Amino acid sequence: MPDHDIPHKPVTWMIVEDDAAIRNVILTMCELWEFQTVVFEDGFQAMEYLRDENPPPPLPDIALIDIRIPGPAGHEIGAMIREHPVLKNIGVILMTAYELPGSEEERYLAMSGADHLIYKPLPAMDELFNLSNEVIAKRRAKNTP
Secondary structure (H helix, E strand, O other): OOOOOOOOOOOEEEEEOOOHHHHHHHHHHHHHOOOEEEEEOOHHHHHHHHHOOOOOOOOOOEEEEEOOOOOOOHHHHHHHHHHOOOOOOOEEEEEEOOOOOHHHHHHHHHHHOOOEEEEOOOOOHHHHHHHHHHHHHHHHHHOOO
16 A cells, blocks of 8 residues: 555545446545545536535545536536635546547646546556645645645
């Protein structure tokens, strides 16, 4: 198991993924890393969660969002996170199984305010762990007075 480079409170991931198999793989990784999770099976559930200006704990440090999900698409959920009064500064990683040309990848990142976009199949566990730590650390550094 990788070292936990991020001090403070336990890390919490917001996961928005409609494919049960992929969602379960991500949940298993989070369990191994001793991360907490807030899980949604589609954009409708995520949107409902984001309508609450003070969502219940644990609050996510990072969101891993599939782009193509039922309901609002992943980039729309990312944009909602960036507008959220409490969650606007969390890390956001979009994911997709579809090959995107560079210009479209940039467009999704810009529309969502996401920090990164990854492709399925998901990267190796240690790569995903390190990427999430990087994104969280950059977001925390950027938002620390």
